[in-house]
Amino acid sequence: MEFYESDQNDKSITAHAVDIESKDGNVSSGQADAALEFLRHAEVATFSEVDERKLVRKIDWMIVPLMWAIYFLQYEDKILINYASVMGLLDDTGMRTDQFSNLALAFYVSYLFFELPTGYLMQRLPIAKYLGLNVTLWGLLTILNCVAKNFAGLVVLRVLLGCFESAVAPALILITSMWYKRDEQPKRMGFWYLGTGTATIVGALVAYGLLFYTDDKFYSWQIMFLIFGLITIAVGVTIILIFPDNPMNSRLSHEEKMMTIERLRENRTGIENKHFKWDQFFEVFKDPQTCLLAVIVASSSISNAAISSFSSLIIKSFGFTTKETELLTIPGGVVTVVSILLCTYLAGRYDQRCYCLIGILCCGLLGGCLLAFAPSDNKGAKLTGSYLTNCVGSALPLMYSLAGANVAGHTKKVTMNAVVLMSFCLGNILGPLSFRTQDEPEYMPAKIAIVATVSVSIVFTVALKCHYMWENRRRDNKCQGLQHQENSEFLDLTDKTNLEFRYKH
Numbered sequence: 001m002e003f004y005e006s007d008q009n010d011k012s013i014t015a016h017a018v019d020i021e022s023k024d025g026n027v028s029s030g031q032a033d034a035a036l037e038f039l040r041h042a043e044v045a046t047f048s049e050v051d052e053r054k055l056v057r058k059i060d061w062m063i064v065p066l067m068w069a070i071y072f073l074q075y076e077d078k079i080l081i082n083y084a085s086v087m088g089l090l091d092d093t094g095m096r097t098d099q100f101s102n103l104a105l106a107f108y109v110s111y112l113f114f115e116l117p118t119g120y121l122m123q124r125l126p127i128a129k130y131l132g133l134n135v136t137l138w139g140l141l142t143i144l145n146c147v148a149k150n151f152a153g154l155v156v157l158r159v160l161l162g163c164f165e166s167a168v169a170p171a172l173i174l175i176t177s178m179w180y181k182r183d184e185q186p187k188r189m190g191f192w193y194l195g196t197g198t199a200t201i202v203g204a205l206v207a208y209g210l211l212f213y214t215d216d217k218f219y220s221w222q223i224m225f226l227i228f229g230l231i232t233i234a235v236g237v238t239i240i241l242i243f244p245d246n247p248m249n250s251r252l253s254h255e256e257k258m259m260t261i262e263r264l265r266e267n268r269t270g271i272e273n274k275h276f277k278w279d280q281f282f283e284v285f286k287d288p289q290t291c292l293l294a295v296i297v298a299s300s301s302i303s304n305a306a307i308s309s310f311s312s313l314i315i316k317s318f319g320f321t322t323k324e325t326e327l328l329t330i331p332g333g334v335v336t337v338v339s340i341l342l343c344t345y346l347a348g349r350y351d352q353r354c355y356c357l358i359g360i361l362c363c364g365l366l367g368g369c370l371l372a373f374a375p376s377d378n379k380g381a382k383l384t385g386s387y388l389t390n391c392v393g394s395a396l397p398l399m400y401s402l403a404g405a406n407v408a409g410h411t412k413k414v415t416m417n418a419v420v421l422m423s424f425c426l427g428n429i430l431g432p433l434s435f436r437t438q439d440e441p442e443y444m445p446a447k448i449a450i451v452a453t454v455s456v457s458i459v460f461t462v463a464l465k466c467h468y469m470w471e472n473r474r475r476d477n478k479c480q481g482l483q484h485q486e487n488s489e490f491l492d493l494t495d496k497t498n499l500e501f502r503y504k505h
Contacts, residue, residue, distance in 0.1 A: 035261045035271040036490035038248045052263060055256055059179055062251070064191055066235075066243055067172050070135060072195030073232045074168045076203050077142055077161065078107075080228060082312050083207035083326065084221035092219055099151045104305065104432040106155045110162030112425035118167045119418035122174065123276055123410065127246070131171045132239030138164040139232030145225040146218075169424070170417035173400045177413065178246055178271045181263060182405040182504055183348055186398065190344025193397035197340060197390075200333030208326040246272045265490075268501045273410035273492045280411035280494055284419060287496065289406060289503075292464040293416075294423040297399050300361065300457040301427025302434070303368060303450040304393040307332070307386070313435075314371075314386055314443065318379050328383065335387045339363065339394035347398055353405075354465035354505050357398045358458055364392030365454045372447035392454055396424070405504040406468070409494035427453075468505035475499055 081089070085100060122130055141161050148154045176188050206227065210220040244250035247260040248271075264271060284290055307314075311332060316325040339360055347356040367388025374381035399420065407416045434446035479499045495501045 035248065035264075038257070038261065052259065055252075055259055056180075056184070058252070058256070059260070060188075063175065063179060063243065064188060066239060067175065067188075067192035068195050069235050070131070070168055070195070070239070071172060071192045072199050072202075073135070073139075073228065073235060074165050075196045076199040076228055077138065077165070077232070079199060079203050080142075080145075080221075080224060081158075083203055083329075084224065085312060087207060087211065087221040087224070087322070088219060089221050092221075093148070093150050093154065095151050095154075102432075103151075103154055103158050105429055107158040107162040107165075108305075108425040108428040110159040111166045112162075112422050112429070114163045114166040115170070115418040115422045115425070116415075119170060119414040120276060122167060122171055123414045124274060127171055127174065127272075128243040129240055129245065131167055132236050132241075132243060134164045134167040134236075135239055136233055136236030139229050139234075139236055141229075142225055142232055143229030145229070146222040166421065169400070169421050170414065173404050173417050173420075174413060177267070177269060177404040178264075179260070182267050182269075183351055185404055186344045186347040186353065186401045189397040189401050189404070190340050193344075193394075193400075194337055194340055196393060197333045197336030197338075200336060200390075201330050204326050204329045204333065208323060211323055211326065248272075267405075267408075268493075268498055269405070269408040269413065269495075270410055270490055270492050275411075277409070277411040277492075280409045281415050283409075283494055283496060284407075284412055284415045288467055289464065290416065290419055292460055292467060293399065293403060293420055295460045296357075296457050296464065297396070297420055298423040298427040298430075299453040299460070300364075300392050300395055300399075301424045302431040302453040303364065303389055304396070305428035305431025307389050307393065311386060315383070317440070317442065318382055331383075332387050332390045336390045336394055339391045340397060343394060344397055344401075347401065351504065353398050353402055354461055354468075357395050357402075357461050360391050360395045360398070361454055361458050361461065364389050364395070365451065365458065367391065368447065368450035368454055372444065372451055376442070389450060392450075392457075395457075402464070402504070407495055408498060408501055409492055412494045465505045468503040472502050472505075475502065 081100075081103060089095070090100060118134075138161055141157055141164065145154065145157055148157060172192055173189070176185050176192075180188055206224060207220075210224055213220045213223065247257055250257065250260075252260065261271065311329055312325055315328050316322070320328060343356045343360045347353045367385045367390075370381050370385025371389060372385075374385060376382075403416055403420050404413075407413050431446075431449075434449045435443055493501075495503070
């Protein structure tokens, strides 16, 4: 596995000497980034380009596979309920379609309300240990789905799952931003976000295999929850034991830690600060990009929720059997994997996140139109539309990348991540509500909602790109002749207060 992208213009990275005397008089301990505290006691060092290449590869192998495993299992947990819906869950627990929709609603409501508290805890506690604990606890709750006998029991479990899983995406965004340059981030976020596509494929295959289970001791869907619950607990314990909380206390050598920190200066977003700063918290809600990002994520997540929770029911409504339905969900996972790899590669390669985001959303819009307006007897067009709508979910890592690259100041970063994920939850709450029992089996209002909300996402993405371009030009004009402040990259300044900061778009 090699994600490294070399810059032929950079022949070396030289660590900046830290003037301890001048800094101690201006920056109190704990107010600056933790990386600056580390550099206070470090020696000046020079590193070759070859060393950087090896270091990035080492970092990739150290953290990216585990991040993929976490997101794979989180998404798997979300869609297990989708597969279980056609494996007899509704009949075995006496649920109606409306009640099934409310299971997804309960999950995302608790997910939404726990985002800000979990963001605060994430900043105050060692992030890897906190993440690993949440993964372990949600694995336990996944197992408990096996013993739920009715709607009430399942809804309680989904509420608790939302609380614990709310830590995953913001933690992974934060971890990616503290290890990689901004141009390197889209590809890494895309890789761990591949968990969505691979989870769809693996989950469908496991669900299909369990349909051949004929013993009457357990339902097939109970065995499915048990398998993935045990795997999740194992991954959670592994994260607690071996995943580094930040570059400074990782298993890297001292020289490698120095180089990891120094190569991130150009990000101007810092690495970590454990002090919660209320001015940075409130700045998030005054920043125009917050509103634009929130609308894009919320509107696109409505269709994403529809596909992730109801794709099996939609495909089955085309006239396929249960076994055919489980197999026909697999191509949707393949579309997700391919679109994620393509859009995140292009975004990193050409440094054009918004253009790639618009392109992938247009593919999802085409899928929504086919799903809603293709003739009902044309199964091929309907299936194609169902698969293409998976592209909308594939746009999410680019939105994560925009938030990770364009927000500086640690408190502001964790708060912005929380807002982005709260918007994601809002979309996932509204999406299932568009699927109503009285609309079976066509669900036409839900399909039209997909078309409308993806269109909104495209319009606001254009507005976001225009905002970033205008702000960069304004700063270029305002900051001509501005003298660089030494180590401003690690003074925990926000993107608004650091006039040297430029937005990626």
